[in-house]
Every structure is written in C-alpha cells, then in structure tokens.
Amino acid sequence: MSAPAALQQALSALLGDAQLSAETLPGTDIKLWLIDANNMHRAFSPEETRRILEEPPYWCFCWASGLVLARWLAQNPQWVHGKRVLDFGAGSGVAAIAAAKAGALEVVACDLDPLALEACKANAALNDVELSYSADFFAEADRFDLIIVADVLYDRANLPLLDQFLSRGRQALVADSRVRDFQHPLYQRLGMLEACTWPDLAEPAEFRHVSLYFAERT
Structure with a gap:
C-alpha cells in the first residue's frame, strides 16, 4: 500500500529519507499513516532540525495522549455513541477515528494545519470511517x-482554551500528559493512564502518564 502522495511529499521535504508507513496502534484496531520508526534512529542535520522545529510534523506521530484517548473511547463507547463530537487539534485524527468507530453520530476533525487535515482524511480512509x-x-x-482534546496543553499559553471548549460543546474530554498542575474549576480528573508516543520517541517517563479530565457546561 502506497502512502498518500501529498503527505509523503511533505514529510520528504522535512527529512529527505523519511517514509510513511501504515501502522496498527498498540492496544487498538486503528491504523495510521506514521513516520517509519527506522527513520528515527539517525542524527538529524542542523538544517533538518531547523525545519522540524519550524514546522513540526505532529500529524505523523500518534502522541501518548491521543493513544490513551483512543483506547478510552474504544473501551467506553457510551461517551460518544449517538453523539455529535468535535476533535480539537486533531493531528493524525486518532481520537476522531476512535469516536467514529465507537458509534458517534457525527465527528468533526478540527485542526489549523492543512497537512493535519490531509492526514485525518487519509487515516479515516485507512480505517473505513467517515469524518467531517x-x-x-x-x-x-x-x-x-x-469536544475531545488530546495533546493540546503542551504550551501553558493554551490553558485558556479550556473555557473555549465549552463554548462549542456541552461537554469536554481532555487527555494531557504535559501540564502537571492542571487545575480548573469546571474540570475533574477521571484518572491517569499510561501510553507512549508511537513510534516511540523515548520521551521521559513522566510524559507516559496521561490524565483524563472531564468538564460539563452548567
């Protein structure tokens, strides 16, 4: 199976030898087009590092919080079954795809990055689900x-978004592994689960602990 041309072209522009491959995520039945792990075993040149920092290809990884959220929805389909769902900062679309597979009435994958939306479309096709x-x-x-959200709070400047999520949805479900002192009067922590980014970036162990938070508009 050939990788989507536009995504492969974009990745090659960042890392000349990088390849996309269709990978099944551990502990799920979801497949995503992800950067081949073999491309992660070499040192990057200064120019490659600059390009990656300027235009991070978030969409070609499944981050730990996204993986946790996808697994959670598969195990708890009642959270989305028959509901209208929006995946904020969708990236690869993993959480959106999980919601669709769990029986959501409608799922919108939302992301500012045009390449992320292309990745969502390609990954939805890979999993035979329909997204908007x-x-x-x-x-x-x-x-x-x-509103479902994964790996968006990595920058503390994004914390005000917690209020905005409830401006478009009655409820919000947020997965995060980065903000250790996340406190908000409307959000309660449902629990902490463990996962790693895929392919594995050998991130610090603390980033493998993902908290799930829930809020409901009053």
Whole structure:
C-alpha cells in the first residue's frame, strides 16, 4: 500500500529519507499513516532540525495522549455513541477515528494545519470511517455534545482554551500528559493512564502518564 502522495511529499521535504508507513496502534484496531520508526534512529542535520522545529510534523506521530484517548473511547463507547463530537487539534485524527468507530453520530476533525487535515482524511480512509473536517474551531456552531482534546496543553499559553471548549460543546474530554498542575474549576480528573508516543520517541517517563479530565457546561 502506497502512502498518500501529498503527505509523503511533505514529510520528504522535512527529512529527505523519511517514509510513511501504515501502522496498527498498540492496544487498538486503528491504523495510521506514521513516520517509519527506522527513520528515527539517525542524527538529524542542523538544517533538518531547523525545519522540524519550524514546522513540526505532529500529524505523523500518534502522541501518548491521543493513544490513551483512543483506547478510552474504544473501551467506553457510551461517551460518544449517538453523539455529535468535535476533535480539537486533531493531528493524525486518532481520537476522531476512535469516536467514529465507537458509534458517534457525527465527528468533526478540527485542526489549523492543512497537512493535519490531509492526514485525518487519509487515516479515516485507512480505517473505513467517515469524518467531517474544519480548520477553524471558532467558526463552528455551538452544536456539539462532546469536544475531545488530546495533546493540546503542551504550551501553558493554551490553558485558556479550556473555557473555549465549552463554548462549542456541552461537554469536554481532555487527555494531557504535559501540564502537571492542571487545575480548573469546571474540570475533574477521571484518572491517569499510561501510553507512549508511537513510534516511540523515548520521551521521559513522566510524559507516559496521561490524565483524563472531564468538564460539563452548567
């Protein structure tokens, strides 16, 4: 199976020898187009490092929080079954795909990055699910039952988004492994689960502990 041409081209522009491959995520039945792990075993040149930092290819990894959220939805389909769901900062689309597979009535994958939306489309096709797509969360109507979010709070400047999620959905489910002192009056922690980014980036152990938070609009 050949990787989607536009995504492979974008990845090659960052890392000349990098290849996308269709991988089944551990502990799930979801397949994603991800960077081949063999490409991660060499040192990057200064120019490659600069390009990666300027345009990080978030969409070609499945980050730990996304993997946890996907597994959670598979094990707890009642969270999304028959509901209208928006995946904020969708990246590869892993959480959106999990919601669709768990029986959501509608799933919108939302991301500012056009390449991320291309990855979502390719990954939805890989998993034989139907998604809708949006590049602007704030252009969406307040019509969603649930906003799902993974790996968005890596920058503390994004914390005000916690209030915004409830401006478009009645409920929000947030997976995060980066903000250790995440406190918000509307959000309660449901628990902590463990996963690693795929392919494995050998991140510090602390980033393998993913907290799930839930909020409901009053």
